[in-house]
Amino acid sequence: MNSKYEVLIIGGGVVGCAIARELSKYSVKAALIEKEADVSMGASCRNSGVCHAGFKYAPGSMRAFVAVKGNAMMDDLCRDLKVKLKRIGKLTVALDREDEPTLHKMKENGDANGVPGVRVIYQDEMRKIQPGVEGVAALHSPTSAIVSPYNLTIGLAENALANGVNFHLGQEVTAIEHQADGDWLVRAASGDTFSAKVIINAAGLFAAEVCKMAGINEYRIYPCRGEYYILDKRLDGTLKCLIYPAPKKHAAGWGTHLTPTVDGNILIGPTAEYLDDPEDFACTAEIMAQLRREGQMLLPAMRGTDFIRNFAGSRAKQTPPEVGGNADFVIEDRKDHKGFINLVGIESPGLTSAPAIADMVSGMVKNHITLTPDPAFNPVRPGMVDFFEELSPEEKADLIAQDPNYGEIICRCEKITKREVLDAIQNPLGARTLVSIKYRGRASMGRCQGGFCIPRIVRLMRDEFGWKPEDFLKRGKTSPMFVGNMRPKGGAA
Amino acid sequence: MSDKKTIPTIQRDVVVIGGGPAGLAAAIAVKEAGCDDVLLVERDRVLGGILNQCIHDGFGLHIFKEALSGPEYAARYIKQFREKNIDVMENAIVLSLTKDRVVEVSTRGKLQYIQAKAVILAMGCRERTRGAISIPGHRPSGVFTAGAAQCLMNLENIMVGKSVCVLGSGDIGLIMARRMTLEGAKVQAVFELLPYSSGLPRNIQQCLNDYDIPLFLSTTVTDIAGRSGRLEGVKVAQVDENRAPIASTERFVPCDTLLLSVGLIPENELTRQAGADMDPITGGAIVDDTFMTSVPGIFSCGNVLHVHDLVDWVSVESEQAGKFAAAYAKEGYKAAANRIQVKPGDGIRYTLPQSVSGEDDFILSMRVTEPGRNRRVVVKNGDKIIRKKEVRLHPAEMIRIKVGKDVASGGNAMEVSVE
Numbered sequence: 001m002n003s004k005y006e007v008l009i010i011g012g013g014v015v016g017c018a019i020a021r022e023l024s025k026y027s028v029k030a031a032l033i034e035k036e037a038d039v040s041m042g043a044s045c046r047n048s049g050v051c052h053a054g055f056k057y058a059p060g061s062m063r064a065f066v067a068v069k070g071n072a073m074m075d076d077l078c079r080d081l082k083v084k085l086k087r088i089g090k091l092t093v094a095l096d097r098e099d100e101p102t103l104h105k106m107k108e109n110g111d112a113n114g115v116p117g118v119r120v121i122y123q124d125e126m127r128k129i130q131p132g133v134e135g136v137a138a139l140h141s142p143t144s145a146i147v148s149p150y151n152l153t154i155g156l157a158e159n160a161l162a163n164g165v166n167f168h169l170g171q172e173v174t175a176i177e178h179q180a181d182g183d184w185l186v187r188a189a190s191g192d193t194f195s196a197k198v199i200i201n202a203a204g205l206f207a208a209e210v211c212k213m214a215g216i217n218e219y220r221i222y223p224c225r226g227e228y229y230i231l232d233k234r235l236d237g238t239l240k241c242l243i244y245p246a247p248k249k250h251a252a253g254w255g256t257h258l259t260p261t262v263d264g265n266i267l268i269g270p271t272a273e274y275l276d277d278p279e280d281f282a283c284t285a286e287i288m289a290q291l292r293r294e295g296q297m298l299l300p301a302m303r304g305t306d307f308i309r310n311f312a313g314s315r316a317k318q319t320p321p322e323v324g325g326n327a328d329f330v331i332e333d334r335k336d337h338k339g340f341i342n343l344v345g346i347e348s349p350g351l352t353s354a355p356a357i358a359d360m361v362s363g364m365v366k367n368h369i370t371l372t373p374d375p376a377f378n379p380v381r382p383g384m385v386d387f388f389e390e391l392s393p394e395e396k397a398d399l400i401a402q403d404p405n406y407g408e409i410i411c412r413c414e415k416i417t418k419r420e421v422l423d424a425i426q427n428p429l430g431a432r433t434l435v436s437i438k439y440r441g442r443a444s445m446g447r448c449q450g451g452f453c454i455p456r457i458v459r460l461m462r463d464e465f466g467w468k469p470e471d472f473l474k475r476g477k478t479s480p481m482f483v484g485n486m487r488p489k490g491g492a493a
Numbered sequence: 494m495s496d497k498k499t500i501p502t503i504q505r506d507v508v509v510i511g512g513g514p515a516g517l518a519a520a521i522a523v524k525e526a527g528c529d530d531v532l533l534v535e536r537d538r539v540l541g542g543i544l545n546q547c548i549h550d551g552f553g554l555h556i557f558k559e560a561l562s563g564p565e566y567a568a569r570y571i572k573q574f575r576e577k578n579i580d581v582m583e584n585a586i587v588l589s590l591t592k593d594r595v596v597e598v599s600t601r602g603k604l605q606y607i608q609a610k611a612v613i614l615a616m617g618c619r620e621r622t623r624g625a626i627s628i629p630g631h632r633p634s635g636v637f638t639a640g641a642a643q644c645l646m647n648l649e650n651i652m653v654g655k656s657v658c659v660l661g662s663g664d665i666g667l668i669m670a671r672r673m674t675l676e677g678a679k680v681q682a683v684f685e686l687l688p689y690s691s692g693l694p695r696n697i698q699q700c701l702n703d704y705d706i707p708l709f710l711s712t713t714v715t716d717i718a719g720r721s722g723r724l725e726g727v728k729v730a731q732v733d734e735n736r737a738p739i740a741s742t743e744r745f746v747p748c749d750t751l752l753l754s755v756g757l758i759p760e761n762e763l764t765r766q767a768g769a770d771m772d773p774i775t776g777g778a779i780v781d782d783t784f785m786t787s788v789p790g791i792f793s794c795g796n797v798l799h800v801h802d803l804v805d806w807v808s809v810e811s812e813q814a815g816k817f818a819a820a821y822a823k824e825g826y827k828a829a830a831n832r833i834q835v836k837p838g839d840g841i842r843y844t845l846p847q848s849v850s851g852e853d854d855f856i857l858s859m860r861v862t863e864p865g866r867n868r869r870v871v872v873k874n875g876d877k878i879i880r881k882k883e884v885r886l887h888p889a890e891m892i893r894i895k896v897g898k899d900v901a902s903g904g905n906a907m908e909v910s911v912e
Contacts, residue, residue, distance in 0.1 A: 230624070280720060285629040285738075292627070305758075309624035311632070393597065396588075397500045397604040404601035409536065409586040449622040451641040458649055469651045474634035479722030481634050482645070483652040486676055 001192050003168070005031045006369055008186060008196035010173055010210055012039035014149060014354045015346055016202035017156035022358035024163035025379075026371040032157070032165060033186070033194060035172035037476035038431035038439075040153035042204050043350070045439060046281065046313020048228075048259045048267055049149045050242060052349040053090065053141035055110030055118050062329045064113040066353035066360070071143055073355040080379045081155030083148060084262040084386070090144030090242035091126060093135035099246040103139045106246075110141065117142045130240045144242055148262050149351050150439040156354075158428050159381045163374070167429055168194070170476070173203075176213040184214075184339060198368045200341045200361060205278035205316045207344045214337055219330070219344045222321065223278040223314040226270025227287045229295060232306040232447055236264035238299065256294045263387075263442065265308070268295035274321040275314070283310040308447055318345035331357060333364040341365065383423075387442060389415040410460070411453040413446020421457060425465070433473045434481065501605045506530035506822040508596050508609040509815075510587050510763065513542020515795020516615035517570040518808040522815025523613070524577045528822055531579055532607065534598055536586040540574065541567035542617055543640070544804065546647045549668050551695070555805040566804060590763040592788050610822040611790045613814055614764055614778070618796040620665075621756040623717075628660075630728075633719025639665040639754040643672065652676060654750025658727050659683040660714045664692040664802075664889075666754020671700035673752075680704075681746055684712045684729055686736055689864050691754075693802060693889055715743060717751065724749050757800045767791055774843040775799040781829070782849040783817035784810070789826045792818045799845050799858065802891045806858070813856075833874070833905055840911025841870075842888070851902035857894045859909055861886045868911050872896060874904040886911065 007023060009016045012034030023030045036042070051074050054067035078085035094100045103120050110118035118141050126138045161167055171194075175187040179195070186194040203210040208219040239260045247255070259267040268291045288310060295302055318327035330344035341364050343357065350357075365371060388396060388406060400407040405419035424441035425432070434450075434457070437443055443457065444450035461467040472481035506528050509520045512535030523531045539545065544552070547563025554560060557569065574581075582600060589597040596607040620638035637645075637653055643665060645651040657678050659666045662685040670680045683701060688711050690697050701708050709729070715738045716728035726747040730738035759776040769778040769786035777798040778786040785792050794814035795807045829850035835857065837844045842860045849855050857872065865886040872880035872894065879900035884892055901907075 277720075282631045282717075282720070283629050285715065288627055288629055305625065307625055307627055308622075310627065310629075393604065394499055396599070400599065400602060400604050407599050407601040407603060408584060409588075409599065412536070412586070415588065447622075447625075448619045449624055449638075451620050451622065451638045454641060455644045455649060458645065458651065462649075475722060477722075479634040481653075483655055485650050486646060486652045487650055 003031065003166070003192070003194050005029045005166070005194065005196040007031075007198045007200065007365055008033065008184070008194050009200045009202055010186070011202035011204055011206075012036070012153075012157065012167070012169070013042050013044040013202065013204050014040065014153040014156065014351050015204070015343060015357055016200070017153050017160065018354035018358035019200055019202060019361050020160035020165045021156040021163075022362045023365065023371075024160040024165045025374060025377045026362075027374045028369065028371055030165045031168060031194065032160070033168040033171040033173065033188065035170070037170050037433050037473070038436045039157045039167070039169070039429065040150040040439065041435075041475065043313050043316065043347075044153045045150040046311060047149055047348070047351060048270065049146055049261055050259060050351070051085065051145040051147050052352045053110065053115045053118065053143045054113050054349070054352070055106045055115045055139065055141055056247065057109070057113065059109060059112035062331060063326070063349065063353070066329065066331075066356040067349040068113050068115055069356035069359075070349070070353040071145070074145065074147065074352070077355055078147065078152070081152065081159055081381045082383045082385045083151045083155045085145055085147045086262050087143065087145045088241045088260070089129070089140060089142045090244060091130060091133065091138040091140055092244045092246055093126070093133065093138045094246045095135050097136060100137050102246045103137055106139050110139075115141065115143065130243060133243060146242070146260060146262050147351070152351070154429075154440060155381055159379065161428055162381070163377050168192075169429065169431060173210060173213065176210070178214070178337070182338070198339045198341060198365055200343070202343050204346065205314055207316060207346075211342065211344065214340055216334065216337060216340070216342065219318065221278065221345070222317045222319065223275050224317045225273045225275050225280065225312050225314045227283050227291060227310065227312045228267050228269030229288070229291050229310055230308045231266040231268065231302065232308055233264040235266050235299070235301060235306060236260075238301060239266060256291060256298075258295070258298050263445075266299070268298070270313070272315075278314055281312045281314070283312050309449060315347040316345055317347055329353070329357075331360055333367055339368050387414070388417045388420055410456050411443035411446060413448050413452070414442045416441050416443045416453070418460070421460065422464075425461070433475055435475045503605060503607050505532045505607050505609045507532070507611045507613065507818050508607055509533040509613045509615055510590075510596070511535065511542065511615035511617060511795075511797070512537070512540040512581065512583070513615065513617050513795070514544055514567065514570065514804050514807045515617065515797070515811040516542070516613070517567070517574050518811035519613045519615055519794055519815035519818070520579050521570065521573050521577060522812040523819040524579055526816050526819035528819035533579060533581045534585050534587055534596070535581060535583050538584050540571050540581065540583070546640075546644045547668075548647050549672070552804050555803065556808060570808070587763060590767045592768045592791075594790050611792065611818040613818050614786075614791065614793040614797050615795050615811060616760045616763065616797045618757040618759045618800055620753070621758055623753060626755055628714055628717060630717030631719045633717070633722055633724045635719065635724030635749050636717065636751045636753070639663070639669045639752045642752055643669055646672065646676065652678075654678060656748045657681060657750045657752060658714070658746055658748045659752045659754060661685060661753055661755035662690040662692045662697070662708060663754035663756065664696050666752055667692045667696040667700040669752050669754070670706050671704055674704050674706065678750070680706050681748055682707045682709055684709050684714060686713045686732060687711070689888070691889055694887065713738060714751070718745070724751055727751055757796065759797045759800065761797060764793065764797070769793075772843065772847060775845065779847045780845065781832070782846045782853060782855040783821075784814035784846070785817065785821070790821055792821075799843065802889060806891060806893065810858070831902070831905070833901065833907055835907045835909065838908040838910030840865075840868075840886075841909050844909045849901060849907070851904075852898060854895065854897050855901070857896055857909060859892050859894075861888055861892065861911060863888060865911070870894060871910055871912050873908045873910075874900060875906065877904070
């Protein structure tokens with residue numbers, strides 16, 4: 001089947017979804033295609049969830065411009081999309097006098113980039129922000145924030161969908177052709193085709209491959225894996241702000257650090273390791289041991305019983321391991337490939353920059369087609385910002401009285417109610433995997449890792465939606481949860 | 494307390510949290526002790542707790558002198574519970590507990606507070622997960638905790654896999670190795686990190702040996718393969734005396750399912766919230782010989798207090814807790830004149846209760862640190878040996894020793910050790 005659009009976005013990460021949402025402000029026939037069964041399945045669900053202030057990037061660089069602008073856009077965006085954002089600020093710490101000049105350099109950078117409120121502070125003031133913090137000096141950046149990266153991506157996608165952008169999930173791009181009529185034809189592994197006047201490459205780790213399909217050969221992505229530990233909410237509140245070590249030259253990332261999440265966990269990580277396979281998200285014994293060791297030093301209160309889960313993600317780097325560091329983002333409207341808008345190497349701060357990148361890209365789309373504002377555009381996504389668990393007892397009582405499904409807990413660790421699980425299952429994008437349910441409602445994200453709630457979710461899906469055991473997938477078609485029924489008939493007593 | 498304006502508060506003498514074997518026995522004992530105003534809160538739709546999914550037999554050998562299945566064992570207590578007309582809220586979850594014994598309960602349609610004179614914690618335990626033990630590798634589907642797989646199979650009629658490895662020789666893992674074999678799966682092996690089994694010897698015989706399922710001791714899973722989505726196999730390796738994997742012994746075992754039976758964790762979130770002092774070894778509250786925690790009026794029993802080997806001992810312990818909680822609700826707090834600390838000594842991992850009054854007979858429950866034969870457990874009160882018992886030592890088995898008040902009174906410190 002062929003679907004014809006004016007604009008087609010390739011890739012359902014935070015950047016692709018931000019572009020979809022930006023385009024949904026206009027009367028334009030647009031769609032997004034994604035190879036996985038849901039949006040936010042690549043780097044967008046595998047990162048620290050930090051909205052960077054933008055003081056680290058070279059003045060005049062693309063990264064500096066989109067990070068600072070994106071950061072400033074985040075409050076309105078998260079409010080409208082019902083996504084949690086916490087402006088907790090960051091201390092970039094110089095452990096000794098040797099690192100202090102780096103702080104002043106970053107402060108100058110920050111001022112040049114237009115980052116609000118960046119200051120070098122010393123121990124007394126540092127310890128007012130984070131009691132007991134080590135180090136002789138720190139750069140304080142009040143606009144540094146934390147955000148749930150997958151909630152933001154899903155929020156952007158759902159709002160884009162509500163405003164008329166089509167989403168084609170489970171469609172892997174295999175070929176791209178420039179047709180005689182000037183439109184692009186995108187072929188998917190399913191056999192379906194998509195044609196559009198403008199295509200936008202937001203394929204993240206696969207951006208260079210998508211380029212090659214369109215005949216653009218100058219890019220290469222070097223996947224650089226980072227591993228993490230997720231810690232129990234017992235330690236919630238330990239970190240008052242983000243605390244990073246001052247960066248070392250040629251490092252691929254910030255170095256191991258602790259990051260609080262908006263939901264109350266703490267992440268240890270990420271590490272940096274160049275790999276050939278962009279989707280090798282395994283965690284490894286050596287690096288896990290390193291993270292435990294470094295985590296213990298950074299957070300002495302941590303105990304072995306605080307480990308909940310490990311995960312890994314890969315950065316879409318343009319710099320090979322022997323060069324290290326970061327290259328600038330490529331955001332270009334290809335003159336030699338008319339109607340091909342190209343985003344390459346959107347690693348950190350991609351999450352922060354996504355709204356600003358989307359704004360730039362919509363400007364580029366206007367080079368090719370007329371974008372007329374859609375008067376029916378509604379920026380607000382329905383729902384609540386907070387999970388039920390975070391409400392006051394009074395608010396909980398009111399909700400339970402209105403809808404009894406709020407009175408029943410499905411996920412005991414995160415205290416996620418049946419109503420929230422039902423909402424997650426019945427999400428507008430139609431993503432129906434267990435991971436989709438997890439990212440939307442947090443069910444199974446707690447310390448028991450689904451031991452309690454997975455059987456309950458299974459029962460709920462069977463009783464209310466008629467699911468069979470074979471219908472349960474973890475992430476997609478290749479990750480079935482179960483074999484089938486044990487007996488031809490039966491089920492719960 | 495202004496936020497409670499719209500939320501109803503009811504008063505109860507005793508509230509029991511959890512309707513598994515511990516909560517059932519405790520609630521029955523409360524009623525038998527003459528306290529009629531008792532309410533049990535259960536988060537599931539039915540009473541019985543984990544016993545409902547334990548369809549194998551072997552329960553009740555000590556109490557009923559017969560081998561019952563889990564549901565049969567539960568049914569005996571549920572019958573008594575019903576006959577005594579004890580109040581119960583099913584499908585109800587406790588969201589919070591204060592040190593003043595205010596229980597916040599959520600049910601379909603209603604959130605309410607219950608002010609209790611005494612609270613009995615009987616929430617049981619949960620399973621240790623892959624994340625908790627940091628197994629490296631991919632994160633495919635097909636990795637289950639053994640109890641979750643047991644629930645899916647026995648209660649939901651769902652087959653979780655065809656070719657199975659089990660990590661950990663805890664009892665649930667052994668039971669599930671047999672269960673999956675009986676349902677047609679190929680169970681490749683059970684791997685145990687320790688040099689001895691974590692499960693009961695009888696389960697090694699009846700669940701593994703009888704079905705030719707090999708048990709590899711001092712062996713662990715070092716990697717999980719399954720990049721494309723479903724588990725493809727595990728790497729296993731022998732471990733040295735420091736439990737570190739020996740690289741040269743690493744081998745790959747293809748399988749589509751990995752069951753984890755690597756320990757149980759008492760589920761004490763409410764206990765901590767109420768401010769009770771915890772024992773880092775048991776993972777449960779610190780209690781005296783009335784099973785009262787450090788928070789007056791809050792009692793704890795069963796697997797939420799310490800993980801038991803047999804449900805029979807859960808029932809026996811919880812009856813005691815119920816009796817004392819009923820007395821507390823009727824008579825209020827009576828501080829014991831003397832408080833004797835009980836400490837684990839050589840060869841003992843923990844002892845429970847952690848302190849006694851010396852005014853009553855009591856049962857000392859304990860676990861040893863390693864297996865041994867022809868050894869004795871010795872209880873000393875100060876320097877005086879007050880109790881000696883010849884026992885077979887196995888960390889999987891709980892040892893219970895009765896201590897009389899005649900030898901317990903006086904003194905201020907007891908120690909239990911292996912010699």
